[in-house]
Amino acid sequence: MNYSERVIADLEQRYSDQPEFIQAAKEVLTTLQPALDRHPEYEKAGLLERLVEPERIVIFRVPWVDDSGKVQVNRGYRIQFNSAIGPYKGGLRLHPSVNLSILKFLGFEQVFKNSLTTLPMGGAKGGSDFDPKGKSDSEVMRFCQSFMTELVKHIGPDTDVPAGDIGTGGREIGYMFGQYKRLTNSWQSVLTGKGLSYGGSLARPEATGYGAVYFLLDMLKEKGDSIDGKTIVVSGSGNVAQYAIQKAEQLGGKVVTCSDSNGYVYDPEGIDFDLLCQIKQVERGRIKEYAERKAGVTYHEGERPWGEKCDIAMPCATQNELELDDAKKLVAGGCKYVVEGANMPTSTEATEYVMANGVYFAPGKAANAGGVATSGLEMSQNHEHLSWSFDEVDEKLHGIMDSIYAAASGAAKEYGHEGDLVFGANIAGFLKVADAMMAQGIC
Ligand SMILES: NC(=O)C1=CN([C@@H]2O[C@H](COP(=O)(O)OP(=O)(O)OC[C@H]3O[C@@H](n4cnc5c(N)ncnc54)[C@H](OP(=O)(O)O)[C@@H]3O)[C@@H](O)[C@H]2O)C=CC1
Numbered sequence: 202m203n204y205s206e207r208v209i210a211d212l213e214q215r216y217s218d219q220p221e222f223i224q225a226a227k228e229v230l231t232t233l234q235p236a237l238d239r240h241p242e243y244e245k246a247g248l249l250e251r252l253v254e255p256e257r258i259v260i261f262r263v264p265w266v267d268d269s270g271k272v273q274v275n276r277g278y279r280i281q282f283n284s285a286i287g288p289y290k291g292g293l294r295l296h297p298s299v300n301l302s303i304l305k306f307l308g309f310e311q312v313f314k315n316s317l318t319t320l321p322m323g324g325a326k327g328g329s330d331f332d333p334k335g336k337s338d339s340e341v342m343r344f345c346q347s348f349m350t351e352l353v354k355h356i357g358p359d360t361d362v363p364a365g366d367i368g369t370g371g372r373e374i375g376y377m378f379g380q381y382k383r384l385t386n387s388w389q390s391v392l393t394g395k396g397l398s399y400g401g402s403l404a405r406p407e408a409t410g411y412g413a414v415y416f417l418l419d420m421l422k423e424k425g426d427s428i429d430g431k432t433i434v435v436s437g438s439g440n441v442a443q444y445a446i447q448k449a450e451q452l453g454g455k456v457v458t459c460s461d462s463n464g465y466v467y468d469p470e471g472i473d474f475d476l477l478c479q480i481k482q483v484e485r486g487r488i489k490e491y492a493e494r495k496a497g498v499t500y501h502e503g504e505r506p507w508g509e510k511c512d513i514a515m516p517c518a519t520q521n522e523l524e525l526d527d528a529k530k531l532v533a534g535g536c537k538y539v540v541e542g543a544n545m546p547t548s549t550e551a552t553e554y555v556m557a558n559g560v561y562f563a564p565g566k567a568a569n570a571g572g573v574a575t576s577g578l579e580m581s582q583n584h585e586h587l588s589w590s591f592d593e594v595d596e597k598l599h600g601i602m603d604s605i606y607a608a609a610s611g612a613a614k615e616y617g618h619e620g621d622l623v624f625g626a627n628i629a630g631f632l633k634v635a636d637a638m639m640a641q642g643i644c
């Protein structure tokens with residue numbers, strides 16, 4: 202067994218109860234051996250063993266009182282995975298499925314993603330098994346205040362700067378920021394995704410979805426192709442999906458689906474972005490309401506959208522939402538590009554299948570890095586006490602996505618895996634973190 206295989210075997214034995222973390226770790230470690238062969242000093246320094254172990258995990262009780270006066274208790278987490286290249290940075294997920302395995306996979310991915318952005322940010326993730334869906338604003342506020350009452354002890358502008366993720370949008374960030382400020386008596390750049398009136402960045406809400414489309418443009422260009430007239434299947438209908446849809450349509454693509462955990466809608470005319478935002482952002486409704494309000498749209502309860510014919514697929518909902526059977530349908534339907542807007546939405550078998558069948562595949566840690574990159578830009582603006590214009594941020598975001606594409610495709614080529622963006626993104630993200638860890642000694 203080589204070095205990476207030994208580390209994988211050890212992880213599988215120690216963390217057999219953490220399937221998502223093992224999946225994410227294997228997906229990265231199986232591609233690193235060529236870089237490890239060039240750097241035998243990494244093994245002597247126990248670099249991989251340190252890389253797969255979070256620097257710190259905080260788990261805490263989050264008590265709050267619901268609208269009927271009943272005490273509720275959730276579990277809160279912050280996984281501070283790696284701070285070699287900068288303060289910990291990564292989102293907070295609020296979803297009933299949240300557990301240690303899911304947050305460790307997300308924190309691990311974040312380390313490489315943040316490295317790819319070219320900005321000085323370490324990797325972290327956190328959240329809670331709290332479900333904001335169906336809760337009143339007051340309940341969400343009381344939960345967020347209680348969550349921050351513990352989290353405040355572990356974060357700071359030069360220590361750890363959380364942000365949003367599934368279930369954590371502008372409303373939740375606002376409540377958390379208010380509580381941080383109240384507890385510390387200071388206004389600090391300690392959360393990103395803030396509202397524009399209190400230090401948020403223009404284009405941060407749009408950044409993950411827009412960034413994924415900018416990455417797609419680079420992929421199309423590489424193949425001598427363009428987005429104009431392409432049929433695109435998107436999953437999810439939250440922050441990432443909404444702005445991927447908007448940008449793809451602005452650039453001439455036609456997005457025919459979006460979804461939530463209950464089902465998907467198919468709109469042959471192309472998704473109406475304004476109607477989608479009215480239902481999801483303003484009314485916090487379900488995606489089936491889109492079909493109820495627009496003629497000619499069909500709703501598919503309990504189904505995923507991958508059976509619809511398309512040129513491009515953009516999974517933008519959650520992990521492992523595109524499995525082998527879905528991958529077979531996509532390939533059979535003529536899909537040529539898969540761009541991950543979500544984190545690890547494509548299972549390992551599905552990824553292998555689409556790549557083996559000529560689909561140009563973009564992993565989330567590269568394609569969805571525009572969100573955290575723009576969070577980095579929000580921190581820069583906060584530290585400068587300035588606000589940049591929408592166009593300025595958008596232009597920087599576009600430049601960062603181009604540089605991530607160049608780094609991933611360049612590393613793939615340099616290491617003899619031309620066209621394999623999974624390989625290239627892992628190697629490019631890893632080398633910067635490895636270099637920083639080596640420079641800082643055994644810590
Ligand atoms: N926001 C950001 O800046 C970034 C987000 N990401 C990743 O993008 C993905 C989407 O995040 P975001 O858009 O912010 O989250 P949102 O909470 O805004 O939206 C999540 C969407 O995914 C759907 N979804 C969640 N769980 C499931 C499930 N088990 N099956 C099917 N659909 C599901 C939700 O549907 P429902 O309402 O039914 O739950 C909703 O439509 C996540 O993987 C996240 O980690 C990555 C980079 C940055």
Ligand SMILES: O=C(O)CCC(=O)C(=O)O
Pocket residue numbers: 290291292293311314362363364365366393544569570572573574576
């Ligand atoms: O903006 C951030 O800090 C984090 C975004 C995020 O959670 C992610 O990239 O998955």
